[in-house]
Structure formats: C-alpha cells, structure tokens
Amino acid sequence: MDAATSLAPATAKRRGRAFRVLPGVELITLAALVAAPFLLADRPELVTLMTNILILSLLAISFDLCWGYSGIMSFGQALFFGVSSYVIALVGRDLDFSQLWATLPLAMLVGFLLSGLMAAFLLLGRRTPTSIFVAFGTLTGAYAAERLVAGWQYVGAGNGLSSIKLMAFGSTEFVEGPAFYSIALGILVAVFALSRWLVRSQLGLVLAGMRQNEERLAFFGYRVQAFRALVFSVAGAIAGLSGALYAYHQGFTGPSNLGPGLSTTAVIYCLFGGSGTLIGPVLGTAAIEGISFVLSDTDAVRQFWPVILGFVLLIVVMFQPTGLLGLVVSTRERIGSYAGRRR
C-alpha cells in the first residue's frame, strides 16, 4: 500500500477514480427492465405500458443527444419520429410489407436523411446560425409538417392511419406483449450502448469542448457545426427507429405524432430525468409515463394532466436544471471521461 492511499481513502477516492453513480443507475435500470415482463406476467396492460416507455425512451435519448450533448434545442424530434411512423404505416398499407429486418432500418434511414437535410439547412453554410434560430427551425419544421399531414388525404389527413400492418419477422407477427417488449428492450439496449460509446469517444470529447467554449474549439480548427449536424442526424435516425416501433406497437399513427406537442413531451422526459446522461431520459420517460398511467384513472386529474406536465417542466428549468439524476450524480461525473486517442 503506498502512502497516498494509506493516508486518507476519502481523498484518494476524490483524486483518483471517483466513485461512480451512473453505471450503477444504468445497471439497476437494465435489471429492472429485464425483470419487468416476468414480474408483470399477469398484468398485460402494464407490459404494454412498459413497451411504450421503452419506445418513447428512444425518442428521449435522441433528444438528449441533441440538447444534452451538442446543445441543439430541438423542438422537432417528433418530426423524424412521426415521418418514420407514417412511412412504416404506408409501406404496410401500400406494399403489404412489414418485415422488421427491412422496415426498421428503413425507418432509421428516413430519420437520418430527414434530420441530415434539416441539419444541412439549419446548421451548415457560411453563416453560423444562432442557437435560437436552430431551435425555431426545428419547431417550424415540426409544425409545418403537422399542418401538411393533417390536410393530406393520401395519408389519412386529420384521422391519421390506423390498423397498421403488424410487425413481422418471417411468418411470426408481433402483437403487443412480452415478445414485442423483448424486441424493444433489445433495440433500446443496443441504441443506448451505441450512444454511450459515441458520447464517450473522442467525438464526445469534441462535443464536451463545444459545450464548454464553442468559439475556442472553432479556433482550434474544429468544424463545430459539422459535428452538430452529425450528432443531429444520428439522433434523427434514433427518433425514426422509435417512431417505427411506436407505429407498430400502437397500430396507429396520426398528425400529432409529428408535431411540436410530442417534441416538447420528449423535451420534458429528458429534462425531468436529467439531460446529458443518456440514462436520465429513460428514467424520465418511465417516471412521467408511469405517473400519467396511474393518474389516468382519475377523471379530474386526467383533464389537468398537461397542466401538471407544464408545472413539472417549469419547476425543473427553474430549480433543478440537471433533472432527477442531478440529485444523485455529481457534475464531474455528468461531464464524464473520454476514451483515449488511438495510436
């Protein structure tokens, strides 16, 4: 035992490898999500709720990549979510095709291309846009898309598209239930792992630098907006995937899935749980959807549920900007550590 550690374990802990809360939270969440279908086997409606939470968590994670990691306030995540859900519904209706090995990648591609286009328009170019303009751009995109879809007969106008063809693999079709839950969980874990790797890589370090001092990083020669555009596109792909799963799970998609309403719900999930942590959005989604489910039995409360949601958002942005996880996770850990440069 060398002198440093023998002196005071507490300081060693602070100086060396700090005690980490996040991996613990991530593991507990994973264990709970894996155990859930077994514990809830006799409550099918709860399995459905949990599947919904998993799917919406993907949307919340995609927003976290935008806001928590690259500082884009996106009021348009639902746009990629919704367009993918419509594409999936139309492929099912017009081509009679719903094999998940093809449609889910297609949804990701749609989300990726659409968000890439939007990023190219909003972020890239000779003039650097202000963050407010970018926020408005995403908001306007989502709003315009909602209005367009709500008036377009081919995609069902205001009624949306219902009885979407069930997701299938080979000849197996998936209705809501434990099987669908497992697929959603698998996808969520994969997306989470990928995002976690991304934000802890050297690219993540650049993103952290951007959050800290964007101008300085630009002087170092980084093309800051290109990094933003890249992360935004990846987030768009994740939102697209989420939208496709949502459409399959609900069997329905409508104009409200495209609009600023759902986009801001994703914002609330993420901020409530704790942005910039990846696991925070998952917990936030679970908490808010869970509370909503419990309260939905009471008529008086259900009517004012959006008021409660607004109040929660207001309290979070005013008093607890780091969200629920901010209560237990230190700032240092939230900012994180990054993979070494490959030699």
Place this chain on the structure above:
Amino acid sequence: MDIAIKFAFDILAFTSVMVLIVLGLGVIASMMGIFNFAHGELVLLGAYTVYLSDEAGLGGWPGVIAAPIVVGAVGLALERTVIRRFYANPIIAMLGTYALGLMIREIVRGLLGGHYKSIPEPMGGVFGIGGLEFSVWRTFIIVVTMLVIAGSWLLLSRTSIGLKVRGALENPALARACGISTDLVYSLTFAFGAALAGLAGALIVPLYQLSADIGIRFLVQSFLSVMLGGVGTFEGPVLGAAAVGAMAAGLPWIVLPVLADPLVFVLALAVVRMRPQGFIAAGRI
C-alpha cells in the same frame, strides 16, 4: 376589381391582427432577448376576458377594454415571478415560457370544457362604400392597429419613458449606470407586450371561435415574423408581420391550400437563413 379590393381588405385585416400580436412579441424579444412561447396564451387570455364579459351579460365592449389591462397585469405578475429568471439564457427561457403557456392553455381548456364558443362582434354589420361592403369590426381592427402602431412609435421615440427604454435596449449596463432601473423597464416592457397580446386576443375572438388553441395558430407565424423583420427594431417586426400575414392570407389563392400553410413557414425560414439580421438591422429605433 371589386374582388381585388375585397381581397386586399381581408389581407389587411388579417395582417393587422398579426401586427398586433407580433408587436408585443417583438418588443419583448428585442428588449430581453427572449422569445415568449406563452405569447399565444396571452392572446388566449385576452379572448377569454371578452368571453367572460359576454357571459356576464355585459356584452363584448367591457371585455375588449379590460383585456389589455387584465392581460398586462398577468404579464407583469409572470415577469416578476418567473420570466426574469430566464433572461440569462434565452434557450431555457423558451422552455420556461412554453411550460407557462401550456399551463395557461390547459387551464382555460378545462374552464371552457373543451367546447368552442362563438362570441358576437361587439360592433356588427357592414358598411358600404361605392357599392362595396366592408365589415365594421374588421375595419375597427385595422383602425385600432394603426393607432397602436402610431402610439407605440410615439411612446418610444418622443417620450422620456421611450428614451429610457431605448437606452436599456442599446446598452443595459450603461443605462443602469445612468440610474435607469432596467429591471423596471423590463417588467413594464413585458407587461406592455402582454397587454398588446391581450388586445389582439380581444379583437380577434369574434372572428374566430374561442377555443384553447386560438393563440397557438399565430405563435409560429409570429416568431417567424419577428425573425424575418429583425430583432431589436421597432419597424422590423411590423414589416415581418405584414410580409408573413400577406403570405399566409394570399398564398392559398395561388397554390393548394394544404401546401400554402407549410410553404409560408419554409419560405420565411429560408429568408431568415439567408438574412439572419432580418429586413432591418438592429439599432435604428
């Protein structure tokens, strides 16, 4: 020719409403640098005031007169308690004001019971000039808008209050050093913006049915107008609102109505992208 005049009149009336809403939004955006997502709900509160006075059997007029006062007071209260915490961070301000707007909207929706209410025009009927008929209420809206624009401009450019406001806009630190309470200026500016929203709400409610979403439909258009016209100027948002209002009212005649709505947004956004400072660059009040 007759149709063209009617058409121009309709565009003018719609644009006037836009200008009223955008003026309030633009004043707040210019002064404090925050975009008030609850502005649509302030419009809604103005409309709701008229509905209340109509329900109470007083007719629309007391509501129309009370709306700017009531909503201005609400705006003052909101600024004092919540909004001022957000001045440091405009992006967080968007979220905070969105949350406020959501709460106001859903409470009013609850109070209305989810129904649409129609409110008669306090001054109904039409008048004719040279064989053409014009709606009295729409004319009233246009006249009031003109008066508000003129009044605001005079207030800003000819009075000592306006001088303080311009000073706080130009250089807040120096204004504070000169003994101008920027806090007070910000509070009053916000209340003034809210009052304009309330007035707009009161004026438009007879044209559209009252529902909780009456303000939302103008919100995105108003934001684009402010950006299009240029933040930090007085004329800018007015011009922007005129442009967006004319596009929104005129485009459905040229392209499919389904496409017209999103097209307005995309066009406006593209212009802002090309010319981020807006039609009129800042610092010219």
